[in-house]
Amino acid sequence: MRKRVVLVVEDDPDVRDVIDTVLRLEGYSVVCAADGADGLRLVRQVVPSLILLDGVMPRLDGTAFRAALKAEPKLAHVPIVSISGLRPPGVPQPALIKPFTVASLLDVVRRHCAD
Numbered sequence: 001m002r003k004r005v006v007l008v009v010e011d012d013p014d015v016r017d018v019i020d021t022v023l024r025l026e027g028y029s030v031v032c033a034a035d036g037a038d039g040l041r042l043v044r045q046v047v048p049s050l051i052l053l054d055g056v057m058p059r060l061d062g063t064a065f066r067a068a069l070k071a072e073p074k075l076a077h078v079p080i081v082s083i084s085g086l087r088p089p090g091v092p093q094p095a096l097i098k099p100f101t102v103a104s105l106l107d108v109v110r111r112h113c114a115d
Helices: 013-025 036-046 062-070 102-112
Strands: 005-009 029-033 050-054 080-084
Touching: 005 013, 005 036, 013 029, 013 102, 029 036, 036 050, 036 062, 050 062, 050 102, 062 080, 080 102
Parallel strands: 005 029, 005 050, 050 080
Antiparallel strands: none
């Protein structure tokens, strides 16, 4: 079984570090980006199994990130789970609302990264 890669695109370093630590302890390979622009650069390099995407970020927000990803056929299939404390207009309801529990984080990741 290949190791599942999760891309975390989150501008809050504390939230990003917690997600990174929890998922690594569960055996996932984790790649992190501090904003949508860096996230797009990384997603093109690693093509993850799942993207955990914050909605409100500098440089490139969640809505723009989603649009850019869907415009690339090689990447459009990658599932995206929104994580947010806010629900900006036009952004789908977050699957993880901050603050979220470790159990809810793992539940979402396991569902999207199941074999």
